[in-house]
Amino acid sequence: MTSSTPDALWSAPSLRLLRPAAVVCTDLRRGRDLDRCSLSVPAGGRLLLVSDPDSTASTLLRVLAGLSRAERGRIRIAGSTDAGSSGWGRRVTYLGPHPGLHTWMTPIEALQLASELIDLAPADRARRIERAAAWARIPPGVMAQPMSRSGTAIQQRTGLAAALIGDPEVVLLDEPLRALESEERRRLLRLPGRRRTVLLASRYPASEVGLAAHVVYLSAGRVELIAPVAELEAAGLSLSHRGIEALAAMRAAGAGPQQRAPRTA
Amino acid sequence: MSQAGVVTRLAVRELWISFRLLALLAAYVGVGAIIALLPASEAATTLARLAVGLGAAIVVGCGIAADALSTERALGRAGWLVTRSISRATLLLGWFVALAAVTLLGLGAAGILGWLAIATPEQRLEPAAVAAVLAGVAAMSLAALAVGLLFGALLPRVIGTVVALLVGCLLIGAALTVAPSAFVPLAALVDLGTLERPIGDGLRGTGVFLAVTGASMVAARVALGRVDL
Numbered sequence: 290m291t292s293s294t295p296d297a298l299w300s301a302p303s304l305r306l307l308r309p310a311a312v313v314c315t316d317l318r319r320g321r322d323l324d325r326c327s328l329s330v331p332a333g334g335r336l337l338l339v340s341d342p343d344s345t346a347s348t349l350l351r352v353l354a355g356l357s358r359a360e361r362g363r364i365r366i367a368g369s370t371d372a373g374s375s376g377w378g379r380r381v382t383y384l385g386p387h388p389g390l391h392t393w394m395t396p397i398e399a400l401q402l403a404s405e406l407i408d409l410a411p412a413d414r415a416r417r418i419e420r421a422a423a424w425a426r427i428p429p430g431v432m433a434q435p436m437s438r439s440g441t442a443i444q445q446r447t448g449l450a451a452a453l454i455g456d457p458e459v460v461l462l463d464e465p466l467r468a469l470e471s472e473e474r475r476r477l478l479r480l481p482g483r484r485r486t487v488l489l490a491s492r493y494p495a496s497e498v499g500l501a502a503h504v505v506y507l508s509a510g511r512v513e514l515i516a517p518v519a520e521l522e523a524a525g526l527s528l529s530h531r532g533i534e535a536l537a538a539m540r541a542a543g544a545g546p547q548q549r550a551p552r553t554a
Numbered sequence: 555m556s557q558a559g560v561v562t563r564l565a566v567r568e569l570w571i572s573f574r575l576l577a578l579l580a581a582y583v584g585v586g587a588i589i590a591l592l593p594a595s596e597a598a599t600t601l602a603r604l605a606v607g608l609g610a611a612i613v614v615g616c617g618i619a620a621d622a623l624s625t626e627r628a629l630g631r632a633g634w635l636v637t638r639s640i641s642r643a644t645l646l647l648g649w650f651v652a653l654a655a656v657t658l659l660g661l662g663a664a665g666i667l668g669w670l671a672i673a674t675p676e677q678r679l680e681p682a683a684v685a686a687v688l689a690g691v692a693a694m695s696l697a698a699l700a701v702g703l704l705f706g707a708l709l710p711r712v713i714g715t716v717v718a719l720l721v722g723c724l725l726i727g728a729a730l731t732v733a734p735s736a737f738v739p740l741a742a743l744v745d746l747g748t749l750e751r752p753i754g755d756g757l758r759g760t761g762v763f764l765a766v767t768g769a770s771m772v773a774a775r776v777a778l779g780r781v782d783l
Contacts (some may be wrong), residue, residue, distance in 0.1 A: 356633045357782045374557075378639030389630030391564070393571045404637040405560055452637075 309368065311459050311486035312353065317362035322348035324510030326362070328363050330486055332458070337501035337518070338490040338531050345507045346490035347385075348460045353488070354383035367458050379407050382457040386464040388448025392437035396447040399436070403451035421450035425477065441468040449477060456482075462489045471496060493531045506533045513537045557640055561648025564635075565622075566655070572576045572625075574618050575656050580661025581611040586667030597672050597679070598747055604668040605743040608691055609730055611664070612698045612740075613722035619653050620718035623778075624711040633783035642778045646703060650771065661692050679746060681767025686756025687746055690739025693763035694729070698722055700770035706780040737762050 312330040317323045322345045330336055338346035351357040353364060355372045362470045364370065366377040390399050400421060404414040423430065425446040436447060445466045452460065466474045478500050480487055491497050494504070504521065506514040514537035518528060524539065526532035569575035585607030594600040626632040626649075635645055665688045672679055705718040726740065733743040735749065737760035742749060749755055 351782070354637050356636060358780060374639035381637075383633075383637040385630065385633070387630050389634030391568060391571075391631060393567075402560070402564070403638060406557065406635070406640060552764060 291486060299551055311367060313363075314349075314353065315363045317349070317352060317359045317364070318510075319348060319352060319357065319359045322510055323352065323359065323362075326507065326511045327503070328505065328512050328515075330488065332486055333484050334503065335487045335501045336489065336515075337494060337497050337504045337528075338488055338507065339492075339504060339530060340490075340507035341509075341530070341534070343492045345510060347463050349507065350383065350463045350490050351385075354381065354461050354484050356383065377459075379455060380457055381459040381461065382452040383453065383461040384448055384452045384463070384465045386467060388444050388451075390436060390444060390448055390451070392444060393435050394498075395431075395435055396422065396439075396443065396450070397432045398446050399451055400454060403454050407455040408454070417454050421454045424453075425450035425479075426473075433548045445469060446477070453480070458484065459486045460488070462487065462500065463489060465489075475500060494533060495527065498528055504528070504533055506537050508537070516540070537541040558648050558651070561635065561640060561645055562655075564653045565649045565652035568626075568631075569622065569652060569656060572622075574622055575683070576667040578615055578618050578653070579660045579663075580657050581614040582608070582657070582664040583667070585611050586664030588630050589664075590667045590671040592671075594671075597674060598744075600668075602672050602744050604664075604671070605730060605740045608661070608664060608743070609740055611660070611728040612691075612695050613651070613726055614718060615657050615695055616698040616702035616722035617715050617719040619649075619699045620706035620709075621711065621715040622647055622653070623703050623706030624709065624714040627706075627781065627783055628711050630783075636783050637711050642783075643775050646707070646771070646775055646778055650699060650703060653703075654696055657693060657695045657699060662697055665691075680752065683746065683749070683752035683756065687739050687742045687759070688752040688756075690756045690759030691743060692764065693760045693767065694739055697763045697770060698725075699767040700767045700774060701725075704770050704777055707774050707781060739763070 300344065309332050310329045311334065312328070315327045317326040326349060328349075333465040340346035344535070348357060352359045355378075364372075367380045369376040372378055397418070400418045401414065404418060409417060426447050427443060427450060431443055436444045445468050449466060460480060462478065466477060466515065469477070478489065487501070489497060489501055501518060503515060503517050505512060514533065516536055520531055521528055521536055524536055526535050566575070585604070589600060589604045589607060592603065594603070623632075632645055633678060636642060665684075669681075669684055671764070672684070701721065702718045705714045705721070708714065709717060729738045729740045730744065733741050735745045736755050738761055742752065742755045742759055746752055
């Protein structure tokens with residue numbers, strides 16, 4: 290270990306062996322989107338998921354979040370295969386392109402509901418709500434105003450704050466916060482927490498620079514490439530669909546056929 | 555509060571905000587009010603009108619249930635709850651309880667208004683018999699809600715609502731025209747003045763339709779478990 294930065298720490302060969310997997314999926318199948326898709330993400334990993342077709346990455350996250358059902362395959366998150374509240378249900382959160390909140394609610398109501406659903410102690414609730422709202426920069430003036438009047442950006446900020454209120458270990462982000470200005474979006478998506486695992490599906494990888502340490506490329510329903518973002522830069526390629534495809538092609542040419550066992554970031 | 559309680563409270567608020575609660579209440583209370591206001595020469599006419607009106611309200615409930623659940627799915631709200639570790643069964647149960655509470659409230663009001671219209675000095679109906687048959691009608695209403703939730707879980711919003719309304723119309727039409735009053739409380743309500751054992755028929759109908767409600771809820775749970783949220 291030559292550096293104390295999280296990525297370098299997690300990449301240290303000795304720790305790599307001990308590093309627990311936060312998300313493991315094996316041989317997932319679902320329609321045309323997932324075909325024997327296997328992936329293993331270590332705790333604290335920050336992955337950018339890019340796919341061809343674009344829907345594959347979203348489908349993978351939706352399957353991991355329990356919103357869509359896989360036809361086959363196994364999922365283990367945070368060491369558990371139980372998706373219920375006694376398993377990994379409360380340790381994982383998902384935020385999609387649409388927050389899915391009732392827009393007649395005020396942000397404060399939505400955050401209270403989110404904290405109530407995960408059984409936070411009343412004393413802890415107010416503190417966490419305040420902290421999440423401040424971090425998501427929800428203006429105090431709109432906290433008591435229905436979100437339908439405050440606009441999409443406030444809904445998306447509230448959605449993110451509600452997702453993080455339970456301090457989840459695994460965060461699944463599917464094209465989130467697109468209504469926000471790009472710098473502010475990037476700030477919000479640099480989620481705090483060194484042990485927090487983040488999977489970010491994006492159709493516009495160029496807009497996600499600095500948000501992930503590794504990039505995962507899914508093609509024809511399975512993982513085609515897992516590479517550090519730095520490898521793209523080293524190869525003179527940009528963080529774009531074309532650059533990622535080119536790196537996958539280079540790897541395939543150099544390393545032969547891809548394996549089908551769970552691929553580890 | 556339990557997770558089911560939170561979902562129920564949320565569902566009631568959503569029903570209120572979307573005017574579905576008012577529509578459902580108005581359907582039942584409106585039936586009772588119309589029956590009470592319309593003059594009828596004999597109680598049998600009033601009972602037939604009440605049965606037809608309640609049948610229409612039951613169909614409305616079926617459509618509203620389908621519309622409410624399919625809208626929750628389409629707008630990602632059901633998914634938001636599921637990603638907050640609410641199980642799909644809890645989600646379904648919460649919505650059923652919310653819809654059932656509103657329905658039973660409306661049916662109670664309609665029943666009282668209907669009773670006032672029927673209870674003339676010439677013809678006195680046994681209150682227990684009326685209550686037993688209305689309990690059966692309540693069970694039919696719950697079954698219709700469960701069937702509506704089944705279609706709401708399975709089908710897209712507009713299609714689900716239309717199919718629920720059509721199926722509701724067919725079933726209620728059949729219940730009023732060809733079904734035996736011993737098993738179908740709406741038919742028993744029409745024949746209430748001539749039934750030999752109205753309480754027994756009412757309770758039997760209640761049991762039959764509570765079983766239908768249970769079966770439909772199980773089917774809706776299976777359907778909701780398989781769809782994307």
